Amino acid sequence: MSLSQSLQQKLLQKLSPQQIQLMKLLQVPTANLEERIKEELEENPALEVTDEERDDYDEAEEFDTQEEEYEMDGSEDEYENIDISDYVSDSDDDVADYKLRDDNYPDADDKKTLPFKIESSFHDILVDQLGLLSLDEKNYKIAEQVVGSLDDDGYLRRELSSMVDDLAFRQNVDASEEEIEAVIHKIQQFDPPGICARNLQECLLLQLKRQLAGGKEVSLAIQVLDKYFEEFTKKHYEKIQRGLNLNDDQLRDVINAIIKLNPKPGGNLGEINKAESYVVPDFFILNSGGKLELSLNAKNAPDLRISEGYRDMLREYDKGAKKDKRQKEAVMFIKQKIDSAKWFIDMIKQRQHTLLSTMNAIMEYQREFFLTGDETNLKPMILKDIAEVTGLDISTVSRVANSKFVQTEFGTYRLKFFFSESLSTESGEEVSTREVKKILSDLIEGEDKRKPLSDERLTELLQEKGYNIARRTVAKYREQLNIPVARLRKEL
Incomplete structure (x- = not known):
């Protein structure tokens, strides 16, 4: 096969750097937008924040984002085609603050500082307690290895043989499984109770053993968890009563003693991800006499501007008589940074x-909910519905709805909360699946x-209310609501 040249015409569609940058910014929630702007300010000296907001961004942390680079070929024609007037025109100058100030009204305080939790992590708290033990150097290293192997919920799920290997290869400590087990028993006496357990049964037993002075129901609870743990988790109470010869009152006291225990003793100590500790709303919706008012979080609209110093550089270049290549290269750099800042x-x-x-569009679509706060007033809504109203692409609506929150008088909701599929009623009306889940939850709660309601009975009750729904759909919705089956909801 011989090589040959041919002329071909192709139609391609490419995203511009501006479009790529916009898609990235749409995905960034308000809590991280300041960090993204901080990074851009560090990379582009031609971009700056107004004096009123500069202090807010000085404290922002770094946020890794890939930035588009603007290339120039360095040709002489490109140097000669620079129009300085596009960058130093008076119309781009900022309007003086005194011209915009109204002395009759006080300045609105729109600055909302983000709260940050100052605390020790879960593992730091345990390491501090290690100092209370009288351990030699070898056992202290073993204890550090054990604490470092704990999960965030306080469980030790790593095998002893694996910790022996870790100590030998990483710490150069020759330890046996018996030595590690002895250290584990000491750490299990730390606070909070139940720490360093290998499974849920051991975790609950560790907590009960610290309450032995609490009465007879505590000792009975220890027997139940020690001998009938599987039966207890499956609520086979009759078998437990027969095995331990308990009456209904005694079993009720045992159950009350066990349900007060903490199944995740490490879950309340410290936070690994502080971004999950606080919800910073992106939108605010206020009901003003039946009229909904939508506003954007002030952190979503920072006051940015082009650096006046860079404009002054271009003015000096324009006035100068001698324009050698070094000056032109400097102008090209300034032009590049100003373009990037404008973009x-x-x-x-x-x-x-x-x-x-x-x-x-979401607010108008779900107006009844924002006025009443009743989940049963939610209308079925999918991404395509909002895309048709706004004229945006479905992917753009998805980026906006992802990781964004709206604060209302009824609480703060994730935008994805308002999107749901539809379900038909007997009258042919389409209702939101969120409405059906709310009614299902209310039925189970009441x-x-x-004698808890079975899935079959729940299906009948929903059908009586006019919802065409199958039993398997009820089971699916129940599982999505994290509600167990009827047998596991049974109480004495």
Whole structure:
């Protein structure tokens, strides 16, 4: 086969750097937007924050984001085609603050500082307690290895043989499984009770053994968990009563003693991810006399501008008579940075417009819910519905809805909460599956716990209310609500 050249015409569709930057910014929640802007300010000296907001961004942490680079070929024609007037025109200058100030009204305080929790982590708390033990150097290293092997919920799920290997290869400590087990027993006396357990049964038993002075029900609870743990988890209470000769009152006291225990003793100590500790809403919806008012979090609309110092550099270049190649290269660098800054400012404004238009469409679509707060008033809504109203692409709506929150007078909700599929009623009306789940949850909450409703009975009750639903669908919704089957909901 011989090589040959041919002329071909192709139609390609590519995303511009601005579009890529906008898509990245849309996905960034308000809690991380400051960090993203902080990174852009560090990379681009031509971009700056107004004096009123500069202090807010000085404290932001680094946030890794891949940034687009702008390339120039360095040709002489490119140097000669620079129009300085595009960058130093008076129309781009900022309007003086005194011209915009109204002395009759006080300045609105829109600055909302993000709270940060100052605390020790779960593992730090345990390491501090190690100092209370009288351990030699070898056992202290073993104890550090054990504490470091604990999960965030306080369980030790690593095999002893694996810890022996870790100590030998990483710490150069020759330890046996018996020595590690002895250290584990000492750590299990730490606070909170139940720490360093290998499984749920051991965790609950460790907590009960610290309450032995609590009465007879505690000793009975220890026997139940020690001999009938599987039966207890499956609520086979009759077998437990026969085996330990317990009456209903004694079994009820045992159950009350066990359900007070903490199945995850490490779950309440420290936070690994502080971003999950606080929810920073992206939108605020206020009900003003039956009229819904939508506003964007001030952190979503930072006041950015082009650096005046860089404009002054271009003015000096324009006035200068001698323009050698070094000066032209400097102008090209300044032009590049100013273009990048303008693009970023435009992307922030476009992000703000896209967020507002999308949230406004959601607010109008779910108006009844935002007025009443009743989940049964939620209408079935999918991404395509909002995309048709706003004229945006479905992927853009998805990026906006992802990891964004709205604060209402009824609470703070994730935007994804308002999206749900539809279900038909007997009258042919389409209702949201969220409404059906709410009714299902209310039915289970109001049931007689001594005789909980089965999935079949729940299906009949929903059908009586006019919802065409199958039993398997009820079971699916129940599992999505993290509600166990009827037998596991039974109480004495």
